[in-house]
Amino acid sequence: MRNNIWYYISVSFVFQYLLCGILLIYFYYTRSPRKELYNEFKVIKPFVWLMFIGELYEVIFSVILFVKTAYWTTLYSLLEFLAFNYMFYKLLKKHKTLYNTFNIVFLTFYITSLFFWNIDNHNIVEGYYGAIETVFIIIWAILWFKDLFKKDEVVSLWRMPAFYYVLGTVIYLCGGVIPVLFTGHLFKATGLWTKYWLVFLILGTFMRIMMIIGLLKATVKKP
Amino acid sequence: MGQGEEVVSLFYIGTAIMLFLAFGLMFIVVTYQRHFFRMKRKEAENMLRVSLESEKNERARIAADLHDGVSGDLSAIKNYLSVLAKKESVNQTIFDEIKEGVDAALQNTRAVSHNLMPPLLETEGLVPALKNHLNNVGPKAQIEFEVITNGVDQLPPLVAYQLFRVLQELTTNMIKYGNVSKSEINLLLEKDSLKIEISDNGVPFNFKENLAKPNASGLKNITSRLHAIGGTIVQNEEKPKGNQFTITIKNINHA
Numbered sequence: 001m002r003n004n005i006w007y008y009i010s011v012s013f014v015f016q017y018l019l020c021g022i023l024l025i026y027f028y029y030t031r032s033p034r035k036e037l038y039n040e041f042k043v044i045k046p047f048v049w050l051m052f053i054g055e056l057y058e059v060i061f062s063v064i065l066f067v068k069t070a071y072w073t074t075l076y077s078l079l080e081f082l083a084f085n086y087m088f089y090k091l092l093k094k095h096k097t098l099y100n101t102f103n104i105v106f107l108t109f110y111i112t113s114l115f116f117w118n119i120d121n122h123n124i125v126e127g128y129y130g131a132i133e134t135v136f137i138i139i140w141a142i143l144w145f146k147d148l149f150k151k152d153e154v155v156s157l158w159r160m161p162a163f164y165y166v167l168g169t170v171i172y173l174c175g176g177v178i179p180v181l182f183t184g185h186l187f188k189a190t191g192l193w194t195k196y197w198l199v200f201l202i203l204g205t206f207m208r209i210m211m212i213i214g215l216l217k218a219t220v221k222k223p
Numbered sequence: 224m225g226q227g228e229e230v231v232s233l234f235y236i237g238t239a240i241m242l243f244l245a246f247g248l249m250f251i252v253v254t255y256q257r258h259f260f261r262m263k264r265k266e267a268e269n270m271l272r273v274s275l276e277s278e279k280n281e282r283a284r285i286a287a288d289l290h291d292g293v294s295g296d297l298s299a300i301k302n303y304l305s306v307l308a309k310k311e312s313v314n315q316t317i318f319d320e321i322k323e324g325v326d327a328a329l330q331n332t333r334a335v336s337h338n339l340m341p342p343l344l345e346t347e348g349l350v351p352a353l354k355n356h357l358n359n360v361g362p363k364a365q366i367e368f369e370v371i372t373n374g375v376d377q378l379p380p381l382v383a384y385q386l387f388r389v390l391q392e393l394t395t396n397m398i399k400y401g402n403v404s405k406s407e408i409n410l411l412l413e414k415d416s417l418k419i420e421i422s423d424n425g426v427p428f429n430f431k432e433n434l435a436k437p438n439a440s441g442l443k444n445i446t447s448r449l450h451a452i453g454g455t456i457v458q459n460e461e462k463p464k465g466n467q468f469t470i471t472i473k474n475i476n477h478a
Contacts, residue, residue, distance in 0.1 A: 148252075149256070154263050156256075157253055157256050170248065170249065171242070174244060175238060177241055178234060178238040179234070179238060182237070185230050186231065186234060189227040189229075190227045190230070196231070
């Protein structure tokens with residue numbers, strides 16, 4: 001599999017993700033939050049750390065040391081959901097019950113699935129995590145849009161950091177849900193999955209770029 | 224079609240549909256927000272127009288009440304005093320003082336009434352009303368005002384009223400803060416576009432910077448009035464001494 005061109009393309013995306021992770025951490029700690037956008041700056045903190053630590057792990061352990069990715073990708077699915085769920089809850093500053101419900105439902109499914117988890121079927125299980133996460137995040141996105149139009153003040157969406165977070169997350173999860181659900185089946189049917197995984201990687205890059213833009217919009221250069 | 228090809232087709236079609244739905248949702252939100260923004264802006268512009276129109280009508284009403292009511296009553300009191308003063312038994316000095324007081328009250332009432340709604344503005348238009356106002360305030364403030372007009376005859380009443388108020392505010396600022404001795408107001412009408420250049424030799428001040436301050440109600444009033452008639456105000460920042468502003472109103476007959 002490692003002689004396949006698609007493998008090297010996938011690896012290039014891992015380094016790209018590492019660069020995005022470094023940029024996110026760099027911008028987060030070297031720029032000051034805008035006073036009126038302090039909340040938008042705060043909510044992205046768990047995500048920033050996840051991106052940085054996650055990509056560092058992938059480069060060191062998956063790409064360089066060739067450690068099996070199954071354990072990490074399964075754990076990553078949980079961490080990613082928790083980071084997104086927290087981000088939306090803090091952005092909206094309400095719907096605590098919904099936040100807790102989503103956490104409980106996802107965790108219940110996650111823990112239950114671990115009893116059926118094995119290294120051969122981990123892709124399929126992660127597909128289900130992705131599907132549940134997509135549904136929950138779309139609900140959050142709709143609530144955010146609803147909240148947006150209730151406000152008296154009209155601010156252009158392109159000036160709101162939160163818009164970039166929502167745009168990146170929705171496109172990444174909606175576009176990525178089919179690849180994550182189909183990975184196992186594609187591998188069984190074609191013996192190849194890295195080629196099709198490229199779709200998910202491109203969407204991942206898009207999401208990270210949107211997060212970086214959102215973070216830049218929420219901050220200014222430190223004097 | 225083999226099972227592999229079927230799965231691949233389903234993969235691509237499914238991904239395309241999900242991406243289409245996601246982008247579609249975002250597109251709808253962005254478009255709706257722009258539409259919403261436009262509606263709110265239109266609503267705000269209408270409210271501003273209505274508010275300025277109400278203010279003008281209210282001023283006219285109060286000016287008329289003062290002129291017809293209070294002025295009339297004061298004139299009547301003055302006449303009674305004249306009649307009483309002719310009686311020999313009355314203290315002439317006290318009556319003279321009372322008459323002076325009533326005269327002063329009458330003059331002040333007329334001044335307030337004219338200030339609220341200059342009669343010349345309604346009967347003869349912007350330029351005569353402006354010249355009359357500046358002839359009144361100029362000598363007291365020791366400022367030489369010059370009004371030059373090029374092709375400016377009659378302007379639409381609403382435009383004339385708002386421009387009068389804007390120029391009144393600008394000249395009041397010159398008197399209060401400007402340390403001005405000479406000022407020129409140049410009105411030029413070209414086709415359908417009116418340009419007014421106001422320049423003075425006073426203390427330079429930055430319009431934009433002062434507009435951003437919280438207590439800049441006078442300057443905000445200027446921009447609101449100009450916005451209501453489709454006008455803009457620009458400061459010539461390259462002027463080395465004094466201040467120069469240019470007010471431009473395009474499509475003046477449709478303002």
